[in-house]
Amino acid sequence: MRVIEPEVPLDDHVLVTRARAGDLEAYDLLVARHTASAYRTAVLLGAGSDSEDIVQEAFVKAYRKLARYRGESSFRSWLLAIVANETRNLHRSRSRRDGLILRAAAASPTSEAAEDGAVGAVLDGERRTALVRALRQLPVRDREVIVCRFFLDLSEEETVQALGWPRGTVKSRTSRALAKLRVLLDREEVRHG
Structure with a gap:
């Protein structure tokens, strides 16, 4: 009887190494793995309705700068730094928005409290x-x-x-x-x- 080993997910370091070598599937896996936290970061830092654009631009910049990523921090931290910078650039390029937009917190509470x-x-x-x-x-x-x-x-x-x-x-x-x-x-x- 042959035992099938479960597939171990590749860590970010391996995926970054492969992506640097031109493996687009490896970069796609990094994008899939970190899109949610990148999006959440953009929203929480005030990008609001521009969050998707910020995240897309951050992933493009990260891919272009992959050779400069030294691995001193996690890929996630490095990517979120790019998202934060892109969000700051957004704030600079448009008139300052009135504060932080938190979509999750913008839900209006129910006015009827029956139970x-x-x-x-x-x-x-x-x-x-x-x-x-x-x-x-x-x-x-x-x-x-x-x-x-x-x-x-x-x-x-x-x-x-x-x-x-x-x-x-x-x-x-x-x-x-x-x-x-x-x-x-x-x-x-x-x-x-």
């Missing part, structure tokens, strides 16, 4: 709305670090790579941004509570 589940949904919607309002009031760089660390759940090192900031800046800005966000959320609670 416990509906009450919970309304409260969750109100909390999301308050969080979005507070995030929109933060300076752009504070918002970027909060999005990377807590919405995208990037590690400190991945945040360093994604934003291109020194580790100390990421640490201090995260701490200060969280403190500012807490104050803003407290104000929102008092104002709308």
Whole structure:
């Protein structure tokens, strides 16, 4: 009896090596693997309806710059840094949007609270709305670090790579941004509570 070994998914390092050698299927696998997080990053950093374009442009740039990728960080971190840069370029090229657009948080809560589940949904919607309002009031760089660390759940090192900031800046800005966000959320609670 012959035992069939399960196929082990190729890691990013192997796929990058193959893509550098001209293997387009390997790059397609990288694109498929990282599109969701790249898209989420673009949305959370404020690209809004331009998120798909940002992600597409980021993947094109990443492919062109693949020879420069040294593997010091994960491919994901490197790619998200490109997405963040493309999003910043978008912000520079158009008039500054009023804050961060979070599609997931833009859902309007149900106004009828007939049952416990509906009450919970309304409260969750109100909390999301308050969080979005507070995030929109933060300076752009504070918002970027909060999005990377807590919405995208990037590690400190991945945040360093994604934003291109020194580790100390990421640490201090995260701490200060969280403190500012807490104050803003407290104000929102008092104002709308």
